[in-house]
Amino acid sequence: xxxxxxxxxxxxxxxxxxxxxxxxxxxxxxxxxxxxxxxxxxxxxxxxxxxxxxxxxxxxxxxxxxxxxxxxxxxxxxxxxxxxxxxxxxxxxxxxxxxxxxxxxxxxxxxxxxxxxxxxxxxxxxxxxxxxxxxxxxxxxxxxxxxxxxxxxxxxxxxxxxxxxxxxxxxxxxxxxxxxxxxxxxxxxxxxxxxxxxxxxxxxxxxxxxxxxxxxxxxxxxxxxxxxxxxxxxxxxxxxxxxxxxxxxxxxxxxxxxxxxxxxxxxxxxxx
Ligand SMILES: Nc1ncnc2c1ncn2[C@@H]1O[C@H](COP(=O)(O)OP(=O)(O)O)[C@@H](O)[C@H]1O
Ligand SMILES: [Mg+2]
Numbered sequence: 001x002x003x004x005x006x007x008x009x010x011x012x013x014x015x016x017x018x019x020x021x022x023x024x025x026x027x028x029x030x031x032x033x034x035x036x037x038x039x040x041x042x043x044x045x046x047x048x049x050x051x052x053x054x055x056x057x058x059x060x061x062x063x064x065x066x067x068x069x070x071x072x073x074x075x076x077x078x079x080x081x082x083x084x085x086x087x088x089x090x091x092x093x094x095x096x097x098x099x100x101x102x103x104x105x106x107x108x109x110x111x112x113x114x115x116x117x118x119x120x121x122x123x124x125x126x127x128x129x130x131x132x133x134x135x136x137x138x139x140x141x142x143x144x145x146x147x148x149x150x151x152x153x154x155x156x157x158x159x160x161x162x163x164x165x166x167x168x169x170x171x172x173x174x175x176x177x178x179x180x181x182x183x184x185x186x187x188x189x190x191x192x193x194x195x196x197x198x199x200x201x202x203x204x205x206x207x208x209x210x211x212x213x214x215x216x217x218x219x220x221x222x223x224x225x226x227x228x229x230x231x232x233x234x235x236x237x238x239x240x241x242x243x244x245x246x247x248x249x250x251x252x253x254x255x256x257x258x259x260x261x262x263x264x265x266x267x268x269x270x271x272x
Contacts, residue, residue, distance in 0.1 A: 002031040008066035024052040025229045034172045037199045039206040041216035044226030050209045054177045058092050091166040093176035101150035108146040134168040137194045155182035175207045217241050225249045
C-alpha cells in the first residue's frame with residue numbers, strides 16, 4: 001500500500017480581507033509504492049511547490065483540500081500506535097538542516113535517542129555501532145562527529161547527518177528535500193549512492209526533490225515536474241528527461257543540460 005496525495009491543494013495566507021492567497025499546490029496527486037522500492041524525483045524551479053509537497057507527505061502540513069494517505073488511511077486521522085508507525089515509516093531529510101536540530105543535543109544523542117525510542121537496538125553499544133555505520137555510509141567519521149553539537153558542523157555535514165539519521169531508522173520511505181544541496185560535489189555521489197543502495201538492498205522507497213536533472217536521471221524511476229504548484233509532466237525517467245513533451249521541462253533541460261546517464265557512483269556502490 002502506497003504513500004499517496006489525492007488531489008491536494010495548499011493555500012497559504014489569506015491577508016486581511018482574505019484576498020492575498022498563495023496557492024502553493026493545486027490539484028496534486030501522487031502514489032509512491034511501498035510494496036516494492038521505487039524512487040520518485042520531484043523537479044521544478046524554486047517556488048514551484050516542491051517543499052510544500054514534501055511537508056504534506058510527512059504529515060507536517062494539512063492540505064487545504066484533498067487527502068494524504070498512508071496505507072489507505074488519512075494521516076491526519078491516525079492516532080496512537082498507528083500514528084507512531086507512520087512517523088517511523090516515513091522519514092525526512094530536510095532542505096534546511098539548520099532548523100532541524102535541537103542545538104543543545106550533541107550528535108550522539110540525536111542518533112541514539114531515536115534508535116532506542118524505536119526499539120532498533122537493545123543495548124547502547126549496539127546503538128552506537130548502528131550510528132557509526134550510518135555516519136560512515138555518508139562519509140562522516142563517527143569519532144569526529146558523535147561528540148559535537150550541530151553548530152560545530154558545516155551545512156554539508158549537517159545535511160549528511162540528516163541522511164544518516166533517516167537511513168538508520170530503517171524506514172519504508174525517505175522523503176529527501178534537496179538532500180545534497182550544501183554538500184561538496186565530491187561527496188554527493190557518496191550520499192546519493194548510499195540512498196540508492198538503501199533502495200536496492202533495503203527496499204526503501206525514496207522521494208527525491210531536486211533541481212538537478214542529472215542526479216534525477218541517475219537515481220529515479222519516475223519523475224514529476226512541478227511548476228507554479230501544479231504537475232506539468234510526469235512519467236518514467238527515460239520519457240520525461242529523455243524525451244520531454246512539455247515546453248517547461250524542455251526549458252529546464254536547456255537551462256541545465258543533464259550529462260548522459262553515466263552513474264559511475266551507482267555502479268561503484270552496487271559493486272561494493
Ligand atoms: N509557510 C508559508 N507561508 C506562505 N507562503 C509559503 C509558505 N511556504 C511556501 N510558501 C509559498 O508557496 C510557494 C511554494 O513554495 P515551496 O513549496 O517552498 O517551493 P519550492 O520548494 O519548490 O521552492 C511559494 O510561492 C512560496 O513562497
Ligand atoms: Mg524547497
